[in-house]
Amino acid sequence: MTDKVRTRSNSPAKTGDVQSQPSSRRRFLSHGMAVAGSTLAAGVAASAATAMAAPLVIPESNKSTGKPMPATEYGLPSKFEKHVVRRRTDVFVNRQNWSDWSMTPLQHQPGIITPNGLIFERHHAGTPDIDPATHRLVVHGLVKQPLSFSMDDLARYPSVSRFYFHECSGNGLTDWLKPASNTVQQTHGLLSGVLWTGVLVSTLLEEAGIDPKAKWALFEGADGSAHIRSIPIEKLLDDAMIVYAMNGEALRPENGYPVRAVMPGWEGNTSVKWLRRIKLGEEPWHFRSETARYTDPMPEGKWRQFSMVMECKSVITSPSGGQAMKGPGFYEVTGLAWSGAGKVRHVDVSFDGGKNWREAKLEEPIMDKCLTRFKIGWNWEGGPAVLMSRAVDSTGYVQPSVQDLQKTRAIVGFVQHHNAIQPWIVSAKGEVSNGIGKA
Amino acid sequence: MTDKVRTRSNSPAKTGDVQSQPSSRRRFLSHGMAVAGSTLAAGVAASAATAMAAPLVIPESNKSTGKPMPATEYGLPSKFEKHVVRRRTDVFVNRQNWSDWSMTPLQHQPGIITPNGLIFERHHAGTPDIDPATHRLVVHGLVKQPLSFSMDDLARYPSVSRFYFHECSGNGLTDWLKPASNTVQQTHGLLSGVLWTGVLVSTLLEEAGIDPKAKWALFEGADGSAHIRSIPIEKLLDDAMIVYAMNGEALRPENGYPVRAVMPGWEGNTSVKWLRRIKLGEEPWHFRSETARYTDPMPEGKWRQFSMVMECKSVITSPSGGQAMKGPGFYEVTGLAWSGAGKVRHVDVSFDGGKNWREAKLEEPIMDKCLTRFKIGWNWEGGPAVLMSRAVDSTGYVQPSVQDLQKTRAIVGFVQHHNAIQPWIVSAKGEVSNGIGKA
Helix, strand or coil: CCCCCCCCCCCCCCCEEEEHHHHHCCCHHHHHCCCCCEEEEHHHHHHHHHHHHHCCCCCCCHCCCCCCCCEEEECCCHHHHHHCEEEECCCCCCCCCEEEEEEHHHCCCCCCCHHHHHHCEEEEECCCCCCCCCCCCEEEEEEECEEEEEEEHHHHHEEEEEEEEEECCCCCCCCCCCCCCCCCHHHHHHHHEEEEEEEEEEHHHHHHHHHCCEEEEEEEECCCCCCCCEHHHHHHHHHEEEEEEEEEECHHHHHCCCEEECCCCCCCCCCCCCEEEEEEEECCCCCCHHCCCCCCCCCCCEEEEHHHHECCCEEECCCCCCCCCCHHHHHHHHEEECCCCCCEEEEECCCCCCCCCEEEECCCCCCCCCEEEEEEEEEEEEEEEEEEEEEEEEECCCCCCCHHHHHCCCCCCCCCCCCCCCCCCCCCEEEEEEEECCC | CCEEECCCCCCCCCCCCCCCCCCHCCCCHHCCCCCCCCEEHHHHHHHHHHHHHHHHCHHHHCCCCCCCCCEEEECCCCCHHHHEEEEECCCCCCCCCCCCCEECCHHCCCCCCCCCHCEEEEECCCCCCCCCCCCCEEEEEEEECCCCCCCHHHCCCCEEEEEEEEECCCCCCCCCCCCCCCCCCHHHEEEEEEEEEEEEEHHHHHHHHCCCCCCCCEEEECCCCCCCCEEHHHHHHHHEEEEEEEEEEEEEHHHCCCEECCCCEEHHHCCCEEEEEEEEEEECCCCCCHHHHEEECCCCCCCECCCCCCCEEEEEEEEECCCCCCCEEEEEEEEEEECCCCCEEEEECCECCCCEECCCCEECCCCCCCCCEEEEEEEECCCCEEEEEEEECCCCCCCCCCCHHHHCCCCCCCCCCCCCCEEEEEEECEEEEEEECCC
16 A cells, blocks of 8 residues: 555646635645545556555454553653654764754654653753752852752742743754755754743742842753853843743653753753752853853954844744655645744745745744744645745844854854754755755 | 751731732742742751751762763653653453553643643553554545545645643543542543644545535544544534644554544544544434443433533642642642633632632633643641632633532433532641542
């Protein structure tokens, strides 16, 4: 049974935009743009008798009992989905894998939530195995009353659950001027969508009492790298969270179990994992993570510090690098857009390398600093094409091209904060590849 | 290190409602209602020197590298969270476990999304192991053109991703008149929150062309029970979905892999899993699942058929049965509310068995036919209490008591559609237990 996706070769349709609206969905069939769903009769001609017989035959799974249910179980994906996993970078081969990262398979992720088993990882000294019964979070420094919180203590405070995107500032750093990798998992997979649950940092700071002199706070992790960052107090009093759960269950070990910070919309490394202390002070500390790392080279040879906000960005996840078109016809082109500065307002998509743009449909709910799913119909005639998406956020910021970014930034070494437009090249044969620097 | 949750015993506070607003959060400390966060100084007195020393000592996890990252990985929960699992009923001991159900640990789930590993299961003949490469979905009967869809075909159609609650009509059937189980996992755990992704049924029906005579459709699964239901065409043209992904990844085997129906807001069994065909007809088929099962006994001795909508309901998940209060003081009381008829409009909570009610805060986003999280502050003085929640939906429907439901329904046998108010009894010692029929 190997039904090919059938297309109607007598289709009069032109390459172009097809809206995903009920009224135009009828056009899949009536206007001859249907690509999926072989008719029972036509199935005979297209792919032999088994294709027609299949729907009339009772499948084997109807004739036997399936797997029984265990008394208790934490469920796992189907054995047929083993290819959908986090992957370490395939670009750099690390000499050791304690300071490493793994990437989310965005090409397989619909919607705006990443399952916990697929959320990207980044750590500097491996994943610690912390017992929540003994772990403590301390708030000290310029506070009226230093406090120590057990995990049970934290659970007693008023909680918030909020949907946010989560992105590493290094997302895309291998692919600035020419392709180093091919799949969207490798170019953009340091990105996930998460419903975080925890306590607002402001709740704990108000409990401790903030000394008016306090303007910054350090957040330090209990991992082998003692990862540490300085955060301005404005962020802490705004939307910063102390998080103990993600997507409806406890944090995963690699994502900070039992407790971490989340700085919504900011580069991932500011959301310190395995959090053990918050110390308030008057000025930033200028840690190595703020001087030698997580800074951006500028054209005049200086380096920009504390560029925490992840600017507005988008990427088409389907079709994307490494995928293959399945013959001419209708495709739903879809991707993700996000902004650390607010909501996604709209996304434009080009099918001709940026000459013409059409507005994609944004799927509800559209939330602040959260992944937003965009979709646009496309009738691919079979020729070469270059697909791009360009997002605009609620501040009016427009996602730039690499050329735009080069006007204000220097691209030397491992450059963070790559939020430029991602081109995907579709060959005449339908092979999709990374078009960065080419298109 | 066994810090006790400390409360200020000189608190002048009365049992009552504490709003979770920034302005009143200050009152945790200043009004003496703080319950969590022992001061460094006070920690000495409260729980010995280690409690004070802990924050100043570098934890062991800071001194060594953690677990390195594998090349590819599907992540799993921490070993310290092994108690958070789906559980089969602890009330009935089945003679065989092919027709069975397992329940979501709602007492451990924050937010409105259930992780895929914890989504409740219900099947009638075990979980089939279906190869997506050979599986087909057929649309036939009163259509202009019968169609057969491969899984690749379905992926080509315009998709939608939507957050919905998912509930079995049997949720709560053990606990109508007296407690048969104690935890919210057992009383309400045939309930999950899911972001479903797939194709609208209306898209596929329009592709096939609906014969004007068609008023109902049967949906049949490829499992060993050949589970089958009749669905009216109005639902199919409204919001019914053909789903291939949940919470950002492919369906899990036990939840219908590779393709299922989802009837938003309707009893779970209408969302036929392992879906293999949709046949349009003029009338419902009156399958066994519509006569001997999934019907509701009425007072006059008749049985109600096709009661598909899951009416408005709510439950407090914390504190809930089997939990123990950790001394007098502030608690955030939280739970879930949902309605198959629309959005949750508000939730009232009582701390005295229904004599007085206060309005809880609903957490955004509040979505149609989706779980909604409610929260309300409570200062527990240490005496006995009876907690209840009561939800109202956008149609004005008010969640009933069991006594209310008994006026229009008969409670005999295994009665489905139990959406009554759930009382939790808090003893003077702080033990929380199921108060159904008692309070």
